[in-house]
Every structure is written in C-alpha cells, then in structure tokens.
Amino acid sequence: MKAGKTEKTGVLDDAAAAAGKETFDLTASEWYLNRELTWLEFNRRVFHESTDARNPLLERIFFLAVIGSNLDEFFMKRIGGLKQQVGAGVKLRSLDGRTPQQQLNEIYAVIHDIFTRQQATEHELLALLAGQDIHILPCSALNEQQRHRVTAYFRDNIYPLLIPQGMDPAHPFPFISNLSLNLLVGTRHGKGEHTYLNRIKVPTTGSGIPRFIQVEPNQFVFVLFEDVIADNLDIVFPGMKIESCELFRVTRNAVTEQWSDQAVDLLSMIETALQDRKFAEIVRIEVNSDMTLQHREMLACQLGVDAHKDIFTVSGIMAKRDLMEIAAIDKPELHFPPHQPLDHYKLTGDFPDIFHLIREEGPFLLQHPYESFSSTVERFLKEASTDPRVLVIKMTLYRTSADSQIIQYLLDAARNGKQVAVVVELLARFDESANIHWATHLEEAGIHVTYSVVGLKTHSKVIFVARRDYDGLKIYAHIGTGNYHADTARTYSDLGLLTCDRDIGDDLTEFFNFLTLGYAPARNYKKLFPSPRILKKVLLENIRQEIEHQVRGGQALIQLKSNALTDADIITALYQASQAGVRVDLIIRDSCLLRPGIPGLSENIRVVSIVGRFLEHARLYYFKNSGREQYFIGSADLMLRNLEHRVEVVAPVESPALQKQLREMLNLQLADRRGTWEMQPDGTYVQCQPEGKKGKRSSQELLIQKSEKRLAAVRRQQRKLYPKKMVRRKEE
Template sequence: MNQTKPIENTPDVDLANANPREILLNRELTWIAFNERVLHESTRAEIPLLERLKFIAIVSGNTDEFFMKRIGGLKQQVGAGMDSLSPDGRTPQEQIDECYAAIRQMNQTLQKSWKQLQTELRKAGIEIIKYQQLSRTKQAQMREFFITNIYPLITPQAMDPAHPFPFVSNLSLNLLVKMHYAQTKRSALARIKVPVGQGSKRFININDPNAEKFITLEDLIINNLDMLFPGMNIDTVDIFRVTRNAVTEQDEEKAEDLLELIEGELRERRLAPIVRMQYESGMSAIHKGMLSAELSLVEDKDTFASDGFLALRDLMELMAINRGDLKDPPHQPVDHERLVGEDNIFHAIRRNGPFLIQLPYESFNSSVERFLRDASRDPKVLGIKMTLYRTSSDSKIIDYLIDASRNGKQVTVVVEVKARFDESANIRWANHLEEAGIHVTYGIVGLKTHAKLIYVIRQDYDGLRRYAHIGTGNYHSGTARLYSDLGILTADPDIGTDLTELFNYLTTGYTPNRKYHKLLPAPKQMKPGLMAFIDREINHAKAGKKGHIRLKTNALEDVDIALALYRASQAGVKVELIIRDTCRVIAGVPGLSESISVTSIVGRFLEHTRIYYFYNNGEEEYYIGSADLMHRNLESRVEVIVPLEAQDIRDKLNHFLNTQLNDLENAWRMQADGSYKRRQNPQDKPSAQQQFIEEAQARFKEANRLKLRKTKSLI
C-alpha cells in the first residue's frame, strides 16, 4: 500500500516546511498495512494449515477493533464538524475514505485466502459443510440438537408497526427473515440474533466418524425456522452483522466516582452508534437499504459485502481441533537458567541478579508468577505494590495478591479500570481485591496507568531491601505464552527508591519535586529523556563520531520522535527501527531518512517487546519498558522504561536485536514509498523466534547439567 511519494533530488529535506504527506505516513493506513502482513501468513504453504487459519481469525478480530476504536473516533470527529488535519495532512473524512478503500481490498484478499484454505482443509479431513448436505439421519440428529441446545436461546423479533426495529448488539451475527402467511400471502419481517458465545459455538461438530465436519450455527437455525415461525413460508434469509463505536470516554475530572463513570461508559458503549454493517452477498437492495436506514448508515459507504462467512474471527474455534499435524510443534517455555534449582527467588536475585526474562521462551509461571507467589508466602516480605492493566481469569496473580494480604502483608494494587475492552473484568478484580482487604487505587486522574510493575519490600538480613519486576507485557498468563515480551527481576536499590516515588505518585497524585535516579517515567520524564538521547546521538554524529540508535516497539506514531529521527538520519546517525505495526517514519528516502531502516516482524508469537538503544559514544545504553512511541503513551499515560546496566543482559539485548534485524523468515522491510517487502530466505534459515526458542532450551539444559554436576559433587 503506497501512501507517499519518495522525495527525489532533495539533498536535505527542510522538515519545518515539508509537505506532511511526503514525510509522515498515516497512522490508520499503516495499521491496515500491518494486518495485510499478518494476513499474508495465511497464504504461506510452509505454515501448518490450522495456524494459517488462525491468522485469518486474527485479522478479522483486529478489523473489528479497528472499526470500534479508530473509525468510531474518526466518525465522531466528522460528526462534530472537526476538519483539523492529522499530522500527515489528512482530514478525518479523508482518513475514513482511504481506510475504507484499503479495508475493502484487504477483505477481498481475506476471503480469497479463506476459500483457498477451505479447499486445503477439506483435503486434510476438515470441512464446513451445508446442512442440506447432511443425510436425513444426520439432519434429524442436528434438529434434535437444535431443539435441546439452541431453540431455548433464540428470541425472534418481529418488525412491523407494532414492533419497532429491534436493538442490534455490537458484533452480533443476525438473520433477517422475510416470510409470508400461506393463506393470505401477507409478508412479514423478523430478526434473529444468532447466539454465538452465549453457550453456543459458531461451528458445530456433526460427529462424523471419518472426518472433522462442521455446520455453522446460523445454517442450523436457518434450516429449522419452521419451529420458530410455524405455519409460515420462508422467502429469504439474509445474514448481517454490525459494529458499534467503542469511543465513549467521559470527563474523568468531573466524576465523583470513577467506577460509576466507567460503568456508565460501558452502558453507553452498548448503545453507541453503529459504524459498520457487514452482510453476505445476495442481500436484496430493498433489505440492504432498509437496514442501512434503520442503522443510520450511509448505504454505499458504511456497508461491506462478503462473498463468504461473516465474523471470520470465530474461526479461532477450529484451533481446538485435535490435529497436531496441522499445528505448530508444541512450545513449552523453560525456566530461566539462573532460577533452576533455586529455593528462594529473593536470594537468587540478590546473589545472581538482575535477571532478564524472555517471554514466551522462558516461563512466566516460574519467574513472574513465582516472584509474586513467593512474596505472598515469605514471612520476611512486608509489602507488595503492583500495577494491574490486564490479567486473565486463569492467572494466579489475583490469588497470590489475596494470599499476601491474608498473610499480613501490606498490599497495594493500582488497577487500570480504563483498559479498553477489559473494563468490566478489571472492575470485578478491583472489587475482589478490596473485599480481601487490599488497598486498591485507580491511578492518576486523566492518565491511564500502563506501566508493568511489581514492587516487593523485604526485611533481609542486612535491612530492608526492595525487589522489583519491570516488564514490557501484561501480567496475563495467557498472552505470556503468545506474546514476545521482556522483563527484569532486580534488587537495584536506585530502582527500588524510584519505585517508592512512583507508587507514592500513583496512590496520591501528588507530583512536586519527584526525583528519579534511573527510571524514566511518562508523562513527565520519558519523552524529554528520549528526545535528549536522540539529540545526543545527533551531536556525536555532527562531531564526526559514531551515532547509532535502535528502537523496537509496537508502534511509532509520535510526530516529535519521528521528526527527531529524521534529524538524526540527516546528521548521519544510523537508525534501526523494529516496529511491529503503525509507523509514521518512512525509511530510505534521500535527504530525509537514508540511514533509517524499518523492519516489521510477523511470526508465530506477537511481537510486544519495547527496547530502546543508544550508542552514546561507546557508553551504550539499553532501556526496556511498557511504552510505545505513541503520543498517548508518552504524554497521557503512566509508563516506565528502565535502564539495563548488567553486561550479560546488555549482551542478550544486543543479540536479541541483531537476531531480529537479521531475520529472513518473518521479517518485512519498509521501502522508500512506505510499502513493505517480505525478506527472502533461500536457505531456510530459522526465524528469530525459533532461534530464541532453541537458545532458551539450550540455556535451560546447560543449567540443569551444571546443577546435576554440583549435586553429584556434594554427594
């Protein structure tokens, strides 16, 4: 997807006066381009079939969220009459129009890929068939299944003068049924909500002994409508789906009760305006026009036809099929090599730390969860403080915090109840923690707390000592096996002092004269610090010295950072960016970014790590943390990045970055027109992610070997 024209014959671009469309890529369009890269994974024959199916489901779900958050927000701007330009010079309506065009193109690719996968799955013994293809015996069995399990969940809603157009919930799958009375020929319309996720799966296994065969829930309902509308003749059944705006944030500063405000936002979100309707091709123009009007959509713009299934995100259900031959080899995270055989994690950190934890290659359970578990039980631990942005229902994090409180420790948890789409869960966790006597706070008014921190105060033999975990990812046991993240376990006294200041800020909101020795927290210190680091590299380069910057984040959207990196390139600084999705910077443009490269890694695990590296005239600096290079992260969230000073950890980070920059299997490189080109791998070199798996396993085996040798020597 080309979004910009390369600047030709320009020795030195004047950043202050340049056309923004020529030097900055659009946030929304680069995000769509990232999903095109994800979708490409579904076409790769070397990837197992069910894993390829997973990528289709991921893109479908990502697109839903894009409409809910990004298109919803742009539509609000248009509705409010705002015509201010984005940093790349586009009006809100221009962004919507260009996004719609890109998404329609991507949808075509998605449906084409899905059809191809259906053919390949059929050959592998997995098939989604039509109800009418079933034998009469199997149809009878499915009808009985419908009567027992589905029929009680369905509530048809008529549409006539006595019954107004019904409420249609967000992301629901719906049937529009047109029928007529056999005797009078008088027609009627009704809407049926397909109860996916309400105790029912989208794909129903018909229990064929010879293959994995499924029918869809909507197909089952359509073929048993006689039970819902007895005596009626069914004329047509159309399938449609809607997406509602999720941007419903209220003025937090005027709220007397934050939880009540968030609960109000959730109620508003349920009733928020619809921003998209999807429908299966073949819907009549009359029905399409009627639905568009009732849903307050512009028919030719806000409606999206599909030649195949809607809501392909539901294909994730098929990942449960027990076919190991069609999935990636099982991955089992290993223990960190320096925690192998250690009875006391605090002694290990004090003696052998700090430790760099690499998820999902190393175990979240035996490192981060263990850190909190041991803190909850250790009689010498006096207090625990933690930030909680997202967690999972099967995570032991909440249980360990409650155990700590019951064991007499002072426990403080900063719960971010505004974490998008996790608000309800986080409110439940907050209430649960408060019921256990834990001090729960909700952070700073007007700022989301996105930092990933656990802070433990322990009475060691030589006095109070502070231990900490600072990470790049959420305390979520599910994503810890799917996301590539980093974390540090440390007893550094300066970091402990900084965390004392930070948590005092989070629990009181008071900011005067807070000094930090090592941490760079947002929104006050991080952005100025990063800008100063970039300027320092520029000054070194201008003085004829080596300048080198490496940044690995999910996104690079902040304009000030982007322009600073351009200035660095113009000064001769080598800038290597590993940016997963949104990136405003254009790589390799003469006079603008000749020394900038942009790499995007799309693989088995979701890249989620944030690393900041600056050469600093040989005094190299590495930071990790929770923040992306986005305006919201740097200026309207509480974030933290921490310097990593131990040489062994710096060596690991250098190896990590080198390995990803040299990846030939999963890497895409940005071209000078803003598009991406997938790197070629003629010798089938393992991906960076596979290399990290193998390296973690090798470290673990070596640690076990040394442990065994030590044990034998003591016998």
C-alpha cells in the same frame, strides 16, 4: 543522563545543522505517513501469513481469524472516532495532512481490498481443510443421518435459547447488540400475500455452544450455528412459509467516553460509559451476499447508516474471528511445532527462594514466551505472598486473564498480613468490565486499590516488593513490557527485569507514592524514566547525544524496538539523526509514520516489522553512546499518548550479561529474513527473502532454540554438581 529541552519542535536543529546536511522542513506533512493507513498495512502483513504456504494450514486459519478480530476492533475504535470527528465538523488535519473525511475515504478503499482478498483466501483454505478431512458444511450437504442428528441437537440445545422477534407496527425494529449475528427471516401465512420480517439473534455469546458445531464425535465435520437455526426455521415458525433467511451483523462505535478532569467517581463514570457503548451509533453493517437490495436498504434506514458506505457484503463465513475455533483443532501436523515456555535458566531446579537468587545472582532478564511466565513472574508474586519477611507488595494492573494466578496471589498476600496496594487501570479498552470486577474483588479483601491518576492512563507494568532481609529492608522489583496476563504471556513476545537494584527500589517508592496520591509533586528519579514528565525528554536527549557523537567522530548507533512510532517529536529527532549520519535501526511492529530511505533526510534509517507465530510486543531502546552502551526496556511505545498522556515506566538494563542477551536478540531480529518485512519510502512493505539454509528460520524460531540451549546447559551443569539431589521444576 540528563533531561533534554522541552520544546516540541526544533529540539535538535543545531546539531543537524552542524552535520552540514540539506535543510528539510520537518513540519511538512509529506514526510509523515498516516497512522490509520499504516496500521492497515500491518494487517496486510498479518493477512499475508494466511496466504503463505510455508505456514502450517491451521496456523494460516489462525491468521485469517486474527484479521477478522483486528478489523472488528479497528471499526469500533478508529473508524468510530473518525466518524465522530466528521459528524462534529472537525477539520483538523492529521500529521500527514489528511482531514478526518479524507482518512475515512482512503481507509474504506483499503478495507474493501483486504475484504476481497480475505474472502478469496478463506475459500482456498476451506478447500485445503477439506483435503485434510476437516469440513465446514452447510446443513444441506449433510447426509440424512447427520441431518437428523443436527436437528435433534437443535431441539435440545438451541431452540429453547432463541427469542424470535417480529417487526410490524405493533413491534418496532429491535435493538441489535454489537458484533452479534442475526438472522433476518421473511415469513408468510399459508396463501397470504403479506410477508412478515422477523429477527433472530444467534446466541453465540454465553450459551456454551460453539460457533462451529461438530456433527460427528470422532470426525472433523462442522456446521455453523446460524446455519443450524436457518435449517430448522420450520420449528421456530410452525405453519408459516419461510420466504427468506438472511444473515447480518453490526459493529458499534466504542469511542463513547467523555472523561472529566473533575471526575468524582471514576468507577461510576466508567460503568455508565460501558452502558452507553452498548447503545452507541453503528459504524458498520455486514450482510451476506444473498441479502436483497430492499432488505439492505431497510437495515440501513432502521440502523441509521449510509447504505452505500457502511454496508459490507460478506461471502463465506461472517465474523471470521470465530475461525479461532477451527484453528484450535488438535491436529499437530497442521500446527507449528509445539512450544512450551521453559523455566528461566537461572531460576530452575531445587534451589533457594527467588529473593535469594535475585539478590545473589541477579538481576535476571526474562524473555516471554520463550521463558515461562508462571515460573518467573507468577513465582515472584507467589513467594512474596507467603514469605514472612515480605512486608509490602505494590503493583500496577492494566490487563490480566480470568485464569491468572496474579489476583489469587495478591489475595493470599492480604490474608497473610502483607500490606498490598494495586493500581488498577479502569480505562483499559475492552477490559473495563473485567478490571472493575477485579478491583471490587480486591477491595473486598482489604487490598488498597487505586484507580490511576485522573487524566492519565496507567500503562506501566511494575511489581514492588519490600522485604526485611538479614541486612535491612530491601526492595525487589519486576519491570516489564507486557501485561500481567498468563494467556498473552504464551503468545506475545515480551521482556521483563527482576532486580533488587537499590536506586530502582528508591525510584519505585517515589513512583507508587505518585500513583496512590493521585497528583504529581516534583519527584527525583535516579534510574527510572517514567512518563509523562521525564521519558520523552530523555529519549530526545539520547538521540541528540548520538548526533553529537557522530559529528565528533565517535561511535553512534540508535536501535529502537516498539509496537508503534507515531510521535512527531521523536520522528523529527530521528530524521535529524539520519541527516547527521547516525545509523538508525527501527523494529516497529505496526504503525510507523516515519518514512525511511529518503535521500538527504532518512537514507540512514531502516524500518522493519516482524510478523510470526508470536505477537512482537516488547519495547527496547538502545543507544551506542560512543561505546558506553545504553539499553532500556519498559511499557512505553513511541506514541504521543504513551509519552505525554500515560503513566509508563522505562528502566535501564545495566548488567553486561543481560545487555549481551538483548544484543543477541536485536541482532537476530535485524538479520531475520523469514519473518521480517522492510518498509519502503512510500510506506509499503517488502517481505524479506531467505538467503541460504540459515535464513529459512525466523528470529522467533532461533530465540526458542537459544532458550532451550541455555536451559539445557544449566541442567547439565546441575546434574554434575547435584547428581542425586537435583529436582527439576516442572516445565510449564
């Protein structure tokens, strides 16, 4: 495959013209949707899962909590950035022709609508929970015995943690930390006329106390942390009359970094930026519905926000992301049927080491969370860390979990005399502190740690293992679409490839040299397509080739699966493919700026979004290529940042057996009538409706079933071949 042209527009004009289609000005803003608004549309789809009675009740609570978490991040990342642009007087328009201020105005209208629906749904779900003997009550609704127990709990566990702060001329308004819950308490001395305002931070973080405090040890009766404090203010302010108690919460801008290409000490810069983020400007204040207008305006003045635009009234539970605690209640009948990731059907049982299996029976396609991360990726790294034939391990690390074995296996490898190099991405948003910790820990163990290439985030997910085999040095590799994160591997739908392909090994040697050197001399790649230099050109060239196949009467089809589609050049190319008559199927999880179904422009393009119990996270690119089919998986989304400003890796899947698995997955997802939403030309989505009994099962449910059947078939065969010696690997 050859790289295409480098022009940013008009890459495929000649081919489109050859198809004899109507000419459109593909630079016109009317053909593009807004990134922020389409992301909010995605959250409407997620929110709908909380209203869908087909989902188990506690799963509906989970989706309600997800929306709370997503909106917190949206305010910190996206609204914070737009506010910075407005403050700086930026008038640059987005791809769809909106100024930053216009985007904010429309965003707020959508968010207020989501808030209204979210709060109504919360009220409905709490009533349904009560019907299942799960109660979230105010302290005032507890019986005398329960209230006495809660007060005793407050004295022993909460009261010593509180730091009440007065606000008067001698005590200025205190600093309010990001996403913290705060009580604004009005107190008065006896018969005095003056009311004093005080602030109490609810110590939910790091205290070991849950947000939802269980009242009875054997019953699902809960009270909120802040309500327990509010109910015991007479202990906090002895001898004082409590005039008022109101709850508020602030959200701060997380877009504070000002990176320099001349950075000398990136680690130091990021630590400084994290500190700056703690004191960044506030972009939202949430207040409970009982807060007085006077106190709302006081908070707006003290915290520097617009009292009309930036204050949001919350009825019900504030910080709804904490409802994750309720969603985790152990009531199986109120959850999805349990799913435990299974062993990969080719990597199960008492068989030779993983390197032998990859060499003799590979490559292997991994499908998480249907197949275990522990018995595939972690096993690969674990065996590499102890295998005496393994000489070198290299990997990229964007995000990992605190309880992941990945770090431990890297440390074990270093202790066992392996050369270990890890490229840690310090700029992984909201994981900077954790990554600084891991990087320091790895360096202290003698591991070579590199902090990516200046000016580029390293978002690729690759592991490189050099092993001295019986026939010489061989490179084994894992290339994935998801992070090396044990927790998300259970809830994100991702793909991975375990291979010892020689060309891929050679390419990864070049790739890691580029990363550890920190600059980009010309490098030749045989099979891998890294960004920012190669991947986008290859994708555009492949789209152009599909147009040529269509025009010449060959077989043409484009199917792309990605988290987002926002890159203008890719969208332009796909429009031109549709104009040429190429069928284009797009499975885009959240933001999609392309408008399907427009006559003469995109009537051959279908866009769907899958929402279910697992977060769709895989990136898969397919081209029919006149029968010489091409499948690619990797870390890159179809976004400008991924294709031009990040280090990504996309790899071909060439094995017919593995291509068959990918085809099966794509067909299931494109035929899904349970978990799929179809995009309309105006950017709205319509939920697909099941047709017949088969249509009632989502593609995710069917993929669970297929992974179970594959493993069961292999185990039946193993029992026939090894009836006495068969030892099953314990399922995760």
